[in-house]
Amino acid sequence: MEKSKKKSTFDSVLKINGIPSVGDQPSKESGPRPRKIVLDPQGQDLPTWNKIFVLSCVISIALDPLFFYILVIDDKDKCLDLDETLMIIACVLHSLFDVFYILHISLQFRAAFIAPSRVFGRGVLINDPVAIAKIYLSTYFLIDILSILPLPQVCM
Numbered sequence: 001m002e003k004s005k006k007k008s009t010f011d012s013v014l015k016i017n018g019i020p021s022v023g024d025q026p027s028k029e030s031g032p033r034p035r036k037i038v039l040d041p042q043g044q045d046l047p048t049w050n051k052i053f054v055l056s057c058v059i060s061i062a063l064d065p066l067f068f069y070i071l072v073i074d075d076k077d078k079c080l081d082l083d084e085t086l087m088i089i090a091c092v093l094h095s096l097f098d099v100f101y102i103l104h105i106s107l108q109f110r111a112a113f114i115a116p117s118r119v120f121g122r123g124v125l126i127n128d129p130v131a132i133a134k135i136y137l138s139t140y141f142l143i144d145i146l147s148i149l150p151l152p153q154v155c156m
Contacts (some may be wrong), residue, residue, distance in 0.1 A: 038127045039111045053104050060097035066090040101148050107135050
């Protein structure tokens with residue numbers, strides 16, 4: 001009887017000091033919930049990413065005229081033919097930049113933004129992932145998705 005009383009007193013002292021006793025089971029709710037990563041618009045990472053993204057968009061647009069040169073005239077047979085090497089290069093590069101654009105779309109779901117204030121001032125920083133996703137889905141998401149869909153520029 002005296003052992004159990006000493007043990008319970010010892011356990012209560014450990015619990016007060018934040019030290020778990022041997023018999024305690026770890027709970028699933030111990031500790032704070034991990035927050036999802038949100039990119040700060042005023043930090044260095046997001047502006048750097050945006051500069052790289054704009055550069056990749058310019059390169060991607062510059063590659064689009066390559067698709068006009070895929071069709072060549074075969075002098076021997078007097079018919080149209082495909083330059084398969086150029087076709088492969090153009091398709092691979094275009095696909096690479098499309099993957100880059102998809103990465104940009106996924107980062108937009110984690111990019112905080114400053115909502116314009118209705119009063120004079122700086123505005124409010126929105127860093128809640130759910131609010132960010134709702135705003136992005138209701139504004140630029142459709143435009144971004146439509147911009148990476150392939151257009152009918154070559155029929156193979």
